[in-house]
Amino acid sequence: MTDRSPGFATLAVHAGAQPDPTTGARATPIYQTTSYVFNDADHAASLFGLQSFGNIYTRIGNPTQAVLEERVAALEGGTAALATASGHAAQVVVFQMLLKPGDEFIAARKLYGGSINQFTHAFKSFGWNAVWADPDDIESFERAVSPKTKAIFIESIANPGGTITDIEAIAAVARKAGVPLIVDNTLATPYLIRPIDHGADIVVHSLTKFLGGHGNSLGGIIVDAGTFDWSKDDKYPILSEPRPEYHGIKLQETFGNFAFAIACRVLGLRDLGPAISPFNSFLILTGIETLPLRMQKHCENTKAITEWLASHPAVAAVNYAGLNGDKYNNLARKYAPKGAGAVFTFSLKGGYDAGVDLVSRLKLFSHLANIGDTRSLVIHPASTTHSQLDDAAKTKAGAAPDLVRLSIGIEDKEDLIADLDQALRRED
Amino acid sequence: MNHDSYDDNYIRGILNSVKSIAMVGASPVNVRPSYFAFKYLAQRGYDMIPVNPGHVGKSLLGKPFVASLLDIDRPVDMVDIFRNSTNIMPAVDEALKMMPLPKVIWMQLGARDDAAAEKAEAAGMKVVMNRCPKIEYGRLSSEISWMGVNSRTLSSKRAPMPTQGMRLSLGRTSVGGGATSAADRAAKNRTDPS
């Protein structure tokens, strides 16, 4: 028997799943249970001591969730993964494993507004300090490195601007600084970009978006690339030092190249508590089975719509890395040759007011705060997702006041263009 | 042979064929990785022999400790060395004196000694370095999947319910020749300073 490498679409359908051992059920069952019986006292003790493989309690793990985790790990090319209640929960768990009060991490200025909020306010109250750098200026990351730096955080494709980040250049800064590179791959999904192939040590997702893909379930995930040596110095004691919670186990020594994912589960998830529900795991898992097909359609539609918008007389500018001549087009060709995603911004010649007016006239696009749905979505970031920033910071984050953000769905592109066309045709 | 990454068929072949495993450096302390691996492999039906001169007279999960590989009273298929890289060679030298010769030398996660590996291979033994047999068994059987680990295998077959002492099928389809290339590359860069 020879080992053959299954392709991405095969992994999207099969990885992590197999027929249920007791019933033969072929679809992954929803294990809607809080807890799992032990065979005997010794079995219970060895599970609690991390000595045996098995389930204890759904705050720590669940069989439906485990299929989701293995599937995303396989698609990203990681060694293991840990799913959480939301993308934001995944970020809290990751940083909880890496930072002590007083530590710093470097974050790209171009991020989802909710992440900027989380880092600026919530994390500050934990004593974790975000130091901002500009992904268009790689040296700004180098300048931000200090002895307190414990990680670097970027988005592969940044929300809302759809700009592409030079992952390899920032990975080189992280390697030199001896800290892990964390990449939020939500907007790209592993179908378009696999950050681990470009030097990421940890990948996080909001599963809520394209991976789940149907706008019906919140979820997040942390993927361990298995590339970072946590024991090379004393910066990451949670991974390298004996853990009092587990009678002195050293996690990297015991679990090798998936120790970070284990730490996130047996310390982060166990103690902070943001477990994903089995039902959400099931819905997201089902969504992932069609990820390649959906992403192809999302990207095909987005290309057609951005080209149409770019030539529309009422449109001032379209910011989409997939367009020829866009500032990020070269990076898109390198990192996302299959498509630059389905989220972008554009501005109207009529400015802020025309943008607000457009949002109210659209009939097929839904006005809401989400991306990565089968349905096409529209929002005005400056007054919603990025409203907490001042105008200068909004512009730096790619959410200038006159910009409208679209997340293109998988409807017929002719219908989406017709909807934009009627909304742009102001009758007055 | 290349020891930076292993084809799943190589690891599968070893775990399917060996029956008795002597574990050098087995610890009776129940938070040590060697204890975890010893217990798991015993549960999966391997005949386990703990080797540790510091604990002779005691036993590990009912199996008496021996001081040296040469004190074992039955043929050993595999020697699993739970020592760090600098202590591998003496264990391999001892294994080479065993009659009959073991078929496999396995060095634990984090341990690698290329000179010792070459010596063992020259004597006809198979060698695995920097891997944990518990993790590999759990991965190839997919038993490890409960904790979100990428088993890098697929199967459309219904698996039996695992019970105490039961050997599991390791015959799942492997993904990518058993390699997660990024993690293997990182490990190689760590051992190879060039």
Ligand SMILES: Cc1ncc(COP(=O)(O)O)c(C=O)c1O
């Ligand atoms: C890029 C990105 N990261 C993280 C998040 C947060 O994810 P969640 O809403 O699942 O907590 C979002 C949500 O909009 C996002 O777009």
